[in-house]
Amino acid sequence: MRYRDRIDKFAARLELSGFNAYICTSESNIFYFTGLPSPATLLIRQDGSATIYVSPLNYGLAENEAPQEVEVVQLKMGTAPEALLAEILSQLGGMVGIDILDFEIYRKISGLISSVDLRPQSKLVWDMRVSKDSQEVEVIKEASALADRVMRAAADLLVPGIKESEVKAELTAEVYRRVGQEPAFTPIVAFGERSAFPHGPIHRGTARDRVLKRRDVVVIDLGVKVEGYCSDLTRTFYIGSDIEEKLRSVFEAVLNAKSLAQSIMRPGVSCSYVDDIARDSLSNKGLDSYFIHSLGHGVGIDIHEPPRIGPGSQDQFAENSVVTCEPGVYLVNEWGVRMEDTLLVTEESAVPLTSYPLDEYLVY
Template sequence: MQKKALLRKQFKKLKVDGILITDPINVRYLTGFTGSSGFVIISEKHAIFVTDFRYQEQAEQEVKGFKIKIEHTERTREIKNICDVYGIRKPGFEDHHVTYGLYRELIKRKLKLRPVTNVIESLRIVKSAKELSCIKRAVKRAEAAFRKLQPFIRTGTTERKLALKFEELLKLEGCKTLPFGVIVASGEMSALPHAKPTDRKLKKGDLVVFDWGGEYEGYCSDMTRTMLLKGRNISRQKELYYNVLEARKRAVNSVKSGIEASVIDAAARDYIKQQGYGDYFGHGTGHGVGLAVHEKPVVSWRNKELIKENMVFTVEPGIYLPGFGGVRIEDMVAVRKNRAELLTSLPKKLKIIEG
């Protein structure tokens, strides 16, 4: 069923007779438009894509199945005019994206707005074959760049230099944009799950966490690997690594359609607790990946949402010891009926780097 038809099926439940889509990612999902200025209005029988004159030619090339309209007046007036022309009296709007200022101006124009939450996101959560193909291409680009980074990982170089080189390699692999800034975190900095690269030099015995993503046709990938620089006393670093690796394995093996997301989280979390590190794993086990690098489903102890076939998400347990260092291993999976299809292929065995 077409995306627009699936959306219209929800109108009655949402108590709307049309919907205004302004989130750029959701606009792209519905229309294929890759520009930075545009919105969508869908009624029971019509679908209108609106942009400004700068993107007219681009819209004509990219947007199919929508009436394309070029803005000729102030945006709230344009929205009101379209609603009047197509008989929309109770438009839904994306409450996570419309600003209070825009909402107030639309109310002034006598529109009976109704907030809707996660309507498009609920469609995006299950991937089509085409979307999955794009995600796999994004994974390949990211993995190729990481393999080419290996010769540059050595003692004496800085996190910042490695991150800059890594971003260069990702772009050379064809990534037009990066889903987020590359994370390179070494030594005690690796205990920060979202550390930013610094001028800290890599030292012997350091755990080094690399967290990065690739892109293909707007779709993202996201993965993490942890390496170890050879040193004299590295037994605890190894212990942390193999505990996280086992937690990751248990979580991946638990994936199948029909279970709650929290079951996958528990598979990793319970093992880490058993090893005595439960207090040092504070984030969820994973998150969805698609047009956004962080999207539904959330794989955490809080989420009782049922996992469905063709969802795509990360599995990324970690242990983070303040003042010492941390380990995270992150892979991407696609859900099949009774198993997880592993999308990432980089080795999981601990790599100990000489020199």
């Protein structure tokens, strides 16, 4: 990844915004600028110089893996976060930004930093991270292609008698086999009436497990991470060929809402407007009250990033942003239907990066 370019670009943003320096404590922000996955604190100055502060536990890794242009400083064992922050700020002056500021830490250091105007300002980093560069796009494409393959493997497991936990365990193992690490997030596998819970059932041991039966609806939501970047994919299946008309019409309504929303995703378009389009489409079928979450979200280093594609969002689509589109309809005590893809927003359209067939929802 182009870490030097990112740091230089961000330093220029600091100068334009009037910040003398910026402190990153978020692991995903630190990864974005350095490629280091471990807990640390990163200082980026307006002149483009950067220093990363790490514990003795992570010093060896940082020394080996940090970009050459980033100075690595080993902290004393047991250094408290507030002590480190106070030490960094004592070397600075003027306006300093920070991505995350814990109130208790701020309370402890507020009397020690009179010469510094410390301002929480996460938007400075997000404004960069939201538009992916060509290298980021390529690894997300790879993660998306792998998600398609894992979804195929999961769908092949959907035989009556299998348990939710078994499908989840098998698809997790499939991710490990393909990329050598855990999924981008804990997969959601929900059978029957439990598919009406958008985040799936709460498992508290085998007593709460659910066995797959014929005529069940199944929701599977999974993601793969490649080189630190995520994909996100959901498909809903029906076990059998004798699908009732009510359920078939909901499948069609969800797919139509998804298609309409994706067709108007462009740079500069309001995210809340696109959500409205999907919601209005479902409203025409009397289903909008059963669409109980936002239409989508950004994807990148984190599985949930800006922009937020939902009611009241102030965000707009940016060129080369990667987002999800995932309308759903949930009828409690019956079933739920959600279809989701990872998309790349280009100048002309929203291009699907995941491509598992949307019309292959009958399993028999």
